[in-house]
Amino acid sequence: MVVAKAWILKKHFDGFPKTSDFDLKKIELPDLKDGGEQKLLLESVFLSVDPYMRPYSRRYMKEGDIMIGTQVARIVESKNPAFVVGAFVVGDKGWRTHFISDGKDLQLLPSNWPESLPKSLALGTVGMPGLTAYFGLLEVCKMKPGETVLVNAAAGAVGSVVGQLAKIGGCKVVGCAGSDDKVAYLKKIGFDEAFNYKTVRSLDEALSKASPDGYDCFFDNVGGEFASVAINQMKKYGRIAVCGAISQYNDSVPQKGPYVQIPMIFKELQMEGFIVSRWNNRREEGLQALLKWVVEGKVKCHEQVTEGFENMPMAFMGMLKGENLGKAVVKV
Numbered sequence: 001m002v003v004a005k006a007w008i009l010k011k012h013f014d015g016f017p018k019t020s021d022f023d024l025k026k027i028e029l030p031d032l033k034d035g036g037e038q039k040l041l042l043e044s045v046f047l048s049v050d051p052y053m054r055p056y057s058r059r060y061m062k063e064g065d066i067m068i069g070t071q072v073a074r075i076v077e078s079k080n081p082a083f084v085v086g087a088f089v090v091g092d093k094g095w096r097t098h099f100i101s102d103g104k105d106l107q108l109l110p111s112n113w114p115e116s117l118p119k120s121l122a123l124g125t126v127g128m129p130g131l132t133a134y135f136g137l138l139e140v141c142k143m144k145p146g147e148t149v150l151v152n153a154a155a156g157a158v159g160s161v162v163g164q165l166a167k168i169g170g171c172k173v174v175g176c177a178g179s180d181d182k183v184a185y186l187k188k189i190g191f192d193e194a195f196n197y198k199t200v201r202s203l204d205e206a207l208s209k210a211s212p213d214g215y216d217c218f219f220d221n222v223g224g225e226f227a228s229v230a231i232n233q234m235k236k237y238g239r240i241a242v243c244g245a246i247s248q249y250n251d252s253v254p255q256k257g258p259y260v261q262i263p264m265i266f267k268e269l270q271m272e273g274f275i276v277s278r279w280n281n282r283r284e285e286g287l288q289a290l291l292k293w294v295v296e297g298k299v300k301c302h303e304q305v306t307e308g309f310e311n312m313p314m315a316f317m318g319m320l321k322g323e324n325l326g327k328a329v330v331k332v
Helices: 053-060 119-123 128-141 159-168 180-188 203-210 224-233 261-266 276-295 309-320
Strands: 002-009 022-029 040-048 071-078 088-091 098-101 106-108 148-151 172-177 193-196 215-220 234-242 270-273 303-307 327-331
Touching (some): 002 098, 022 098, 040 088, 040 309, 071 119, 088 119, 119 303, 128 159, 128 215, 128 234, 128 276, 148 159, 159 172, 159 180, 159 215, 172 180, 180 193, 193 203, 224 234, 224 261
Parallel strands (some): 148 172, 148 215, 172 193, 215 234, 234 270
Antiparallel strands (some): 002 022, 040 071, 040 327, 071 088
């Protein structure tokens, strides 16, 4: 019998998450049986911490549930011929060290995944965040060569891929982040302009200086005041992909205005929110494109790796504070 460890949402977050909101539990897993539904035993190798977990926990979880999230896991025992022992899969099984599955909700890593490539990238650049950047740019922003793309939280898991894909697509890219180290990283991976939004005298001035002609596309991960300022810098017929609102996730009291209607009307803007699961039927297309660009060196990856399953809450809270450069993952 295997004893799994799992992080439980002990109490719904009120404002910024606290360590006391989590509880570490042990769960005894039953042995696999021939002919049963539960045909696979897996152990998590890498676990993801992502901004979406903060609003989703309130919307979709009850107190006492295992924290939601995705992992790269190794198959330890199999009674399903489609999954061999030792193979790696991506699953949405939450913050746990081991779990049992029938395999229907698991995705094997692409068969052409190079041995030299960290498997943790299946939680980042060649996973959900990368796909979010890919479909958000292609299908929502509908970027075209020669356009100017703005992305905030640009040194994060999604934003860093957005900027690099926009460069591959022939665009000028402007990014902002919350530290000088992150700004240096953005310039290193090919952003045309980058600035620290925490230290500029005026966000409006910084955006105008970075692209005096304005922006065709705005990939928004932040919302709040940043989005209110940036929308006024859009070009006529500009497109805005609303991917996240991390500036608002931990607010106990909702922020108020300014409001978007006036610039939306006079600039005839398109603004669309999206969740990447809309393109699940094209998942393979996106993963193969991202994997190819990573292998070719056209898309660079950076990971913030926290060691130890016991440090999941710390890694999660650090990510929400913006302490990560690139994708935040936990190595079990």
